[in-house]
Amino acid sequence: MGDRLTQLQDAVDQLAQQFVSSIHYINRHHSLQLLGPNDQIRDVKPEPGQEDVDPHAPETFKASQIELAQDLITKEQQIELLISILPGLDNSEQDQERNIKELEEELKAAEAQRQKAIKEKAEIMTKLDTVIRSIRRP
Incomplete structure (x- = not known):
């Protein structure tokens, strides 16, 4: 296991990766909904290599959002702990x-x-x- 600064950098990198993964999940599995009466859902052909939206059931999507949020909070708390034990603060x-x-x-x-x-x-x-x-x- 590395020193505290290396652990902190790894945790920050992991948090950034969790943010990206969370955004990807939400972007990929949200349900298409109209937000206003004048909104329209465009029928856009995805570019090669681009994925279509694959909506999950509302309960599953909500549970996944909660789990992703809890993971982000846990990682943030780990970072706070690593910062608190760095020498020089106290x-x-x-x-x-x-x-x-x-x-x-x-x-x-x-x-x-x-x-x-x-x-x-x-x-x-x-x-x-x-x-x-x-x-x-x-």
């Missing part, structure tokens, strides 16, 4: 500097452990090499 500059220093100390300790493990590995490899060279065939 942290002062001193808190951030202190956190950076703590992380630097942890990094130094981890590097010291790594160097110690490398040294132990080299010693063990040397011992193993000595043992292997000392073995004689019967």
Whole structure:
């Protein structure tokens, strides 16, 4: 899993994709209705690759709209959460500097452990090499 900014960017991209998908669904599955007495539904031949309107039943269409809206709201809330946990919003500059220093100390300790493990590995490899060279065939 990526860092918080990457997660935020992914969530915003997903929200944009959900908006596009929602608009596509509504555009594709709405029922053709007249909005006023002078309105007319034109009989337009779709261009190649363009889809016709395929109306869903009113109950199904309404339920789908509600589900799409809930999905958009959920994604927006996830984005709000990611934004709220970004560093710097509730942290002062001193808190951030202190956190950076703590992380630097942890990094130094981890590097010291790594160097110690490398040294132990080299010693063990040397011992193993000595043992292997000392073995004689019967």
